Amino acid sequence: MASVAQRVHSIASDVFGVPAQRIFPDSSPVTLERWDSTQHLTFVLALEESFQLQFSPEETERIRTIGDAVKLVEEKIQVEGK
Amino acid sequence: MRGDDLQLREEIDHLIAVGDALGASLRLTELWQQETGAAVASFLISRYEKLRGARPFIPHRLAILRSFTLEPVVPLLRAAAFVAGVDLTVHLGGFNTYPQEILDTASPLYSFAPDTVILAVQTRDVARELWSDYADLAADAVQPAIARSVASFQSCVRTFRQQSVANLIVHALEQPPIPSLGVLDAQTDGGQSAAIRQINDGLRGFCQELRGVYMLDYDSLVARHGYAHWHDESKWLTARMPISASYIMHLAQEWLRFLLPLAGRTAKAVVVDLDNTLWGGVIGEDGMHGIRLGQEYPGAAYQALQRALLDLRRKGILLAVCSKNNLEDAMEVLEKHPDMLLKPEHFAAMRINWSDKTQNLREIAAELNIGIDAIAFLDDNPVERAQVRVDLPEMTVIELPADPSKYADAVRDSPVFERLTLSEEDRRRASFYASGRERANAEQSFESKEDFLRSLEQEAEVVTVGPATLARVAQLTQKTNQFNLTTRRYSEQQISELAKRPGWQVVSLRLRDRYGDHGLVGVAIVQFGAESCEIDTFLLSCRVIGRSVETALLSHLVETARTRGAQFMRGWFFSTRKNAPAKNFYAQHGFQQESSDSEGSPWTLDLQKAEIACPEWIKVRVLAGAKF
Numbered sequence: 283m284a285s286v287a288q289r290v291h292s293i294a295s296d297v298f299g300v301p302a303q304r305i306f307p308d309s310s311p312v313t314l315e316r317w318d319s320t321q322h323l324t325f326v327l328a329l330e331e332s333f334q335l336q337f338s339p340e341e342t343e344r345i346r347t348i349g350d351a352v353k354l355v356e357e358k359i360q361v362e363g364k
Numbered sequence: 365m366r367g368d369d370l371q372l373r374e375e376i377d378h379l380i381a382v383g384d385a386l387g388a389s390l391r392l393t394e395l396w397q398q399e400t401g402a403a404v405a406s407f408l409i410s411r412y413e414k415l416r417g418a419r420p421f422i423p424h425r426l427a428i429l430r431s432f433t434l435e436p437v438v439p440l441l442r443a444a445a446f447v448a449g450v451d452l453t454v455h456l457g458g459f460n461t462y463p464q465e466i467l468d469t470a471s472p473l474y475s476f477a478p479d480t481v482i483l484a485v486q487t488r489d490v491a492r493e494l495w496s497d498y499a500d501l502a503a504d505a506v507q508p509a510i511a512r513s514v515a516s517f518q519s520c521v522r523t524f525r526q527q528s529v530a531n532l533i534v535h536a537l538e539q540p541p542i543p544s545l546g547v548l549d550a551q552t553d554g555g556q557s558a559a560i561r562q563i564n565d566g567l568r569g570f571c572q573e574l575r576g577v578y579m580l581d582y583d584s585l586v587a588r589h590g591y592a593h594w595h596d597e598s599k600w601l602t603a604r605m606p607i608s609a610s611y612i613m614h615l616a617q618e619w620l621r622f623l624l625p626l627a628g629r630t631a632k633a634v635v636v637d638l639d640n641t642l643w644g645g646v647i648g649e650d651g652m653h654g655i656r657l658g659q660e661y662p663g664a665a666y667q668a669l670q671r672a673l674l675d676l677r678r679k680g681i682l683l684a685v686c687s688k689n690n691l692e693d694a695m696e697v698l699e700k701h702p703d704m705l706l707k708p709e710h711f712a713a714m715r716i717n718w719s720d721k722t723q724n725l726r727e728i729a730a731e732l733n734i735g736i737d738a739i740a741f742l743d744d745n746p747v748e749r750a751q752v753r754v755d756l757p758e759m760t761v762i763e764l765p766a767d768p769s770k771y772a773d774a775v776r777d778s779p780v781f782e783r784l785t786l787s788e789e790d791r792r793r794a795s796f797y798a799s800g801r802e803r804a805n806a807e808q809s810f811e812s813k814e815d816f817l818r819s820l821e822q823e824a825e826v827v828t829v830g831p832a833t834l835a836r837v838a839q840l841t842q843k844t845n846q847f848n849l850t851t852r853r854y855s856e857q858q859i860s861e862l863a864k865r866p867g868w869q870v871v872s873l874r875l876r877d878r879y880g881d882h883g884l885v886g887v888a889i890v891q892f893g894a895e896s897c898e899i900d901t902f903l904l905s906c907r908v909i910g911r912s913v914e915t916a917l918l919s920h921l922v923e924t925a926r927t928r929g930a931q932f933m934r935g936w937f938f939s940t941r942k943n944a945p946a947k948n949f950y951a952q953h954g955f956q957q958e959s960s961d962s963e964g965s966p967w968t969l970d971l972q973k974a975e976i977a978c979p980e981w982i983k984v985r986v987l988a989g990a991k992f
Contacts, residue, residue, distance in 0.1 A: 332401065
C-alpha cells in the first residue's frame, strides 16, 4: 500500500494535470497553474472520496499546499482510526 | 479506490506515444474500472482527448444550466462518457442565471448550439417557501406556492422549446431529508412532501406534452443512494455544492443514462452466456437437477437476471445466446427446466457450440443484421470478457460483479439499455425477428430472387409524418446505419420543424408481408425548389434491406416531384463505415453523378426522361398524413 503522501501526490498529479515527479510538498496555487478555486474543490472532493473522509470548511481552508493536504489527511486518518 | 496505479498510467502514455490507440483505450477502461473517481477522471479526459480521430467517438454537445455548483461533476461525466464511446463537449451555464440564459436568445446557451441541455435545479432554490420556509407558510398559501413553482418551470421549459431544437433534461424536485413537521407531515393531506410531489406531477405533465423534453427523477436518484449519505451540508454552505464527494459519480452516471440514448450510443441486442450466467453451475457437469435456478437462494439470483433480460426484451432489445456447451444439454434446460423464465422463442439468435466465442459473436451480429457496436455482451467469466474487449473493441462488455445476486442490477444499471421513448416497433421487434427466421427458411426454396419477392406479398403504406409517427421517424434517422444515404441524425423536435418548413416533405414507409407487419421501416426527407427536388435523407431499416422497398419509395418520390413540377431530382451519398449497402442506390436507379471522382458530388436524375417504376411485387398505398 502506498503511503498517504504518495497517494495525495498521485491525486494532485491527476487533478492538476502535472506528472507526479513534479508535485512537491510546497507545490501550491502559485506553482501549479491549474490550481484555481474550481480545481481546489475538485481536489478536496477527490481526497475525501479516495480516503473516505469528510473535511470541515475550516479544514478545507487550511489546504494551501500539497504538504498541508498530506498533513491534514494523516491527522484525520489517525483521529478516525482508519 | 487506490489512486496510485502509476504503472498503468505510464503504460497508457507509452501506448499513446507509439500510436496504439486501441491498446490505450482498453487500458483507460481498465483504469476507470479500478479507480472510478474524481482524480482519475482528469487523467482519463486528457488522454482520451489525444485519441480523438484514432477511436470512433460520437461527439455530443451538452449545456448544463444550474442553480448550484456542478463543476466537480463535469470531469466525472466526461470521463464516463469517453469510456462509453461518447466525446462530450460541455458548456456550464452561470451560477443561478438559467432563467436569463433561456430567455435571452443571444445568450451563450444558444450560441453554443447544444445537442442536449440539462436543467439542474434544486427544491431549495426554485421553491424555497416549500423547503426551508414551509413551517411559516399559511395553509391557504400552499396551493398558490405550488402553482407558482410549476408555472415558472413551465415558462422556462416552453421558452426553451421555442428557441432550440436540443433535447432537454429537467431535474424534478427532491424531498427534504426530514419534513419540517416530522412524522406529522405524512398524517395530513396538504403536507410538505405532498406539495413537492404535486409540483413534480405538474412538471411531468408538461414534459410529456413537449417533444424532446425528459424528466430526471432526482428524488428517487437521491433515495436510491440514501438521503443521509448524499447530502453534504457544509459543502453546500461553503461552496454551494450539495452532494458528498463519494456520490457525485452517481449523478454523472444518472445523466449518462439519458445522454447515451440521446447520442445514439445504445445496444440493440444483448448476447448472454449460459453456465453460471443464466443459471448457477455447469449443465454439462451438474445436469438438469444440479444447476442452481429457482425462486430460493441461490437460484433466485439467476431468475432475477432472467427477469431483467425479459424487461430489456420488452423495450425492443433483442436477446441472443452465445455459449460453449453441448447443444442438446443447453436446449434441454431452455426448453424444459421449470424455473427458466427465458425460453428458446425469446432469443433472436443462438450459438451453442464449442467454436471460438469471437467468431460466434460476429455470426450473431451478421444474423441479426446489426453492427458489432450495437451489441452488449454478458458473461460471468472475466477471461471471456477481457478476450471480447480485445477482439471486438466496439462491443459493449457488461462488467459483472463476482456475486450473482448483483447480476440483475448490473444489467439494469447499464446506460446502453436505456430508452427515452418506446415505439410500437420497439415493443414488437423481438417477434419480428422470430418471423424473420421463417422468412429466411422460405428464401432458400425459391428459384429466383423475383419469385421469392413475389411470394412475400409485400404491401407498403407511404404517409407524410405526423404526431403518431414522429417518434419512430426520428428514431430511424438516429439508429439506421446501413441503408442510409446521408446518415443525418434528427431529433423528434427537428423532424417536426422540418416537416413544417415550406417546400419540405418528410414521408415514412410502413411495410407488411405475408409473415407479418414490419411497422415503420423507411424514411425519406426531400426539399422542393423551383425546378428541383433534393433528397436530404433516404433510409431503410436493416430488417427490409434487399427486397426492393427502396425502389418503391423512390418511385413515390419521383411521382410527387413530377406533380409539383420538378425537372430533376438530386441527392448525395455520404459514405460511412457502415453504409455500403446503400452505395449503389443512385447508380442502380439511373442517377448520373456530376463528377465521379468526388465523394461530395451530387447524383442527378432527369425527371423528364427517367421513369422509376414501382416493382410489381410491392403494392403501394399513399395515405394522407395527419398534420402537426
